[in-house]
Amino acid sequence: MTTAVVSKEGLSWLFKEKYTFDGDGELTSEERDWVVGYAAASRASDSLVEELKSCTASEDIEQ
Template structure:
């Protein structure tokens, strides 16, 4: 029997990436670790970046064990090894770049150093710099639209 919480996780995956089912725990682990490796690519994993990744994993229904592991994960493993562990995470290489831009921006800045690291990580994943920049443009445009939406819907600021 599917729980209400599982229905919510499936809805989020459908909304986020058009998935028809949740990824395996192994794929989830590889994806989230690869994301933190990208965020740590400039040698600094800001608390806001880790918090974003941990919260993202928890919101999407990662196991408690994985969420706990991500809280202290060093994020220094070889990204290519991590990402190729399962076909689901390997097939999500472009989405890792998308979420890497988002996680690198979680501290309020997407620096040139972070951008260079995302491009390098993309190259390690077989993604061209041009494609990384296209993905980056979408992320940044979505962030601007989010701010515009929030200002329109809550002109006095959020109620909670």
């Protein structure tokens, strides 16, 4: 079995195609609304949905 390697550009396109935003490190209000809606639709707790509404997404997740 072989493993295909997808370029960064290809992964970025796939991400944006599926999630409608590009993961560029900047969280727009439209992206935040999508995340909040997705969490609510996925039955996330009310406290998490409220926390996501004010999330700045400014922390480094690649630690």
